[in-house]
Amino acid sequence: MTEEPYVYLFGPVPSRRLGLSLGVDLVPSKTCSLDCVYCESGATTKLTVKRSALVPKEAVMAEIDRYLATHEPPDAVTFSGAGEPTLHESLGEIADHIKSRCPGVRVVLLTNGTLFDREDVRRDAARTDLVIASFEASGKKVFRALNRPHPSLDPEAMAEGLVTFRQEFSGELWIEVFIVPGLNDDDDEVARLAEVVKRIGPDRVQVNTLDRPGTEAWVKPADPERLKTITEALGSGEVIGAYTPRSTGGDSDADVGSRILGMVKRRPCTAEDLAESLGVPQEQVDEALETLTRTGRIQQETQARGMFYKPL
The missing domain is CATH 1.10.10.10 (Winged helix-like DNA-binding domain superfamily/Winged helix DNA-binding domain)
Structure with a gap:
């Protein structure tokens, strides 16, 4: 018997970082606060910082229940997808629902980190177990060229929001730095990023680069040796291990x-x-x-x- 397709769930997918992870997509495709040049999901079609009920929370929770009723629990349930999850106003409520249905499964939030200067966003994010936030531009010039943000956003406010969240959050906070050659890979920018990362004080820092088609065709992967140097400069020697699928x-x-x-x-x-x-x-x-x-x-x-x- 063919299973009814899911609208808000995808996967589960094997993650090098999380094990077998079931994805939960809380926003319509490409609704985001950024329009990053490297984004694997394509160009942003709705650039916004307004939180709202972008998809029905009841429908999302019903799909989660349906999946868990017929499948082995994954290692993690991850808020991700083709947009920014913190734009959904019921993120925290849905996280609580997942925890009530599958205790012991890690609830993860993948976020661009842009809205963490807001108390309501930090409060919702704190209801997960692990937050993986992006931060890859220390100043406005690089931020605008690399992330093409909503006009109201500022990288310093982002950084301060993440510093505050680290102080409030009892779970794990990881920072992911995406490197785009020619934009944020020079020594001066890496040194400034290292200062911000040190202020935030995450549990882990991970460096990433292009692995699949990005939004702009001119974006290319960083050289592996340069990535290694940047990783060391950011204070992280972590190597993400391969995942053995089940x-x-x-x-x-x-x-x-x-x-x-x-x-x-x-x-x-x-x-x-x-x-x-x-x-x-x-x-x-x-x-x-x-x-x-x-x-x-x-x-x-x-x-x-x-x-x-x-x-x-």
Whole structure:
């Protein structure tokens, strides 16, 4: 029997950082406070800092209940997707709902960190177990060029918000720094970023760079040796280990196709990414991709790491 498609859930996907993670998407595609040049989800279509009920909280919680009733609990449930989760006004309430339904499963928030100068956002974020916030521009010039923010946003206010959140939050706070060559990889900018990161005092600092197609075609990955140097300068020698996937259970071809669509509409994936994420044989993923491509539901794009699939 074919499973009814999920609207607000995707995955679960294997994460190098989190294990097997079920994604929860709280905002319509590309509703965000930033329009980052590197974003794997594409250009922002609604640039906003206004919190609201962007999708019905009851529908999100009902899908979570339906998933947990028929699947093994994941290692983590993660607020992420193709927009900024803190823009949803019921983020904290939904986090509480997840914790009540699956105690022991880590609730994670992936955020661009732009709204943490607001007490209501910090209060909601504090109802999760782990917050992974981005911070990659120390001043307005780089911030505008790299993140293309809503006009009301300021990187110093972001930093102070994260400093305050670190003081209030009893869970783990990780800071992710995304490096774009030519924008935030020079020694002076890295030194300024290191000062901000030290002020925030996160539990971990992780450095990232382009791994799949970004919004702007001119954005390229940073050199591995330069990334290593930057990581050391930021005070983190952490190497993110590879993830050993576990099966998510058997799926029909129709279910695999539906889950592939749910994943690639949020970020481009290779066939290998999808097979690992879905926990199904590579041949079954390849057949589903061929069908989806032939019927005009997805398209291909070649990058350094291989062929990526994304929606038309």
